[in-house]
Amino acid sequence: MALMSGTDVAREITEQTTKRASEFEQRTGRKPCLAAVLVGEDPASVTYVKMKRNRSAKAGIESRFVHLPEQTTTEQLVAEITKLSEDPGVDGILLQHPVPKHIDERAAFEAIAPSKDVDGVTMHSFAAMAFSEPGFASATPGGIMRLLEAYEVDLKGKHAVVVGRSPILGKPVAMLMLAKDATVTICHSKTENLDQIVRTADIVVAAVGKPKFITAIKPGAVVIDAGYNEGNVGDVDFEQLADSASLITPVPGGVGPMTIALLLEQTVSAATRRADLVDVSEVVG
Template identity: 70%
Template sequence: MPQTQTARLMDGTGLARQIVETTSATAADILRRTGQRPCLATVLVGEDPASVTYVRMKRARCEKAGIESRHVALPASIGTEELVATITGLSQDPTVHGILLQHPVGPHIDERAAFEAIAPAKDVDGVTMHSFAAMGFGLPGFVSCTPGGIMRLLDAYDVDLTGKHAVVVGRSAILGKPAGMLLLGRDATVTYCHSRTADLTSIVRQADVLIAAVGKPRFISGADIKPGAVVIDAGYNAGNVGDVDFDSALERASLITPVPGGVGPMTIAVLLAQTVDAATRQLGLG
């Protein structure tokens, strides 16, 4: 029988703190050199409680990091045309360096049209088709924040992706799909799966690196994790539960992200870092 092991936790909170400290120092330097603070505009449609909470948290983190937070609150009844016009105005405003449209916006709105109104230079959340294409081709641009945070975590823990079999369980446009593209760009062999994949467990068992992003609590059992695998749990469900059964996964994985305290803090840290990067470029400082 193989020996039971205990996985090492990947500390997203600590790494995010380091990223934000560096970001804050750069933001302060931008203010000193130009008299402007990097500015992130947050656009919120309606008053969904979870969305309101997320935006409030992001705005608080911005202020703490020396980034100006400009909030645009819109009624739930707003139409696609008005929302696109609002975002276009922000894209054309030279005092705004980054734009975040909080998801979801409501079923009556063409969300993709709204995302595409964000100028690529200000797409610090990495949600436009331009950003996805640039990421896929390995060109300069902004990555989706959660996948970007995952890659930084893997780098911080010296996870060599070359030739490794990475399995991504989830296919969302802002998490699963871009995560797979970033892993592929680092010479991993990538398999995309989702909740309807036939014989999912047999594929998960092959993963050297597992990204769980399906949005179902404890969807992946520790018994299905390859011994020594690196497990990134990007799920967040009610009760602070991820997409992986954490306790059983601890006995199989070599590295694992906790929920909370793993991927979540990294998402916001990357958002702030990309906002400051955007300001640096737009102000001609780098």
């Protein structure tokens, strides 16, 4: 068993992003700008946004913060995001999710201009991932792909099982892995004979949101734990599976740092592209 350190890989990505942000500022006279939108006072969301803003500042990215009250309506949130989409001083937009239950989250996501969707949450970005067209990857799936690349995991011809089907994690990571010639099976918490299916996988991505949900794998499999539950527990039973896996991500220190690194990298790419400085030919995945 070997650990896949997202912390180490993310540090390398962020160092390069910081250099690119500095070059952008030298050429344009301003820093790349990431606007973060938070609705309500959910403690975890407040913490996440604060962390992302701090990381942005360290990378030389301006951070704009829009904090809306819990009772904000869908229409009000869409209006605020539309303003940011139309603001030439904003390069990337992050809507911290989940939003309060009374808000139509999909409508809010779709108010983000595709050119500023650095978190990869819009239908436009999903289509770009599915068709291997230029665009922005969903930050966590994109981070997972970069982590696999950093550890030289060749997906071609391999069987990848994704446990989870959310539109910003399970489904997009399946599309990105398919684009790398993996054979992909998408499962979820209601899949029958799930353990049997997971045991056939060369690569397992756990993204179901249930602590220690994955308890059995094929010996030698690569295990990516994209879950984060109370008590720093992932979706994989790490203690039970660590010795069986050839590579496995820890929680924390695995997928989490990669998500933020990709968000910052894509913000600088968005700024560079919008400023028309260079032809940024990044293809998602």
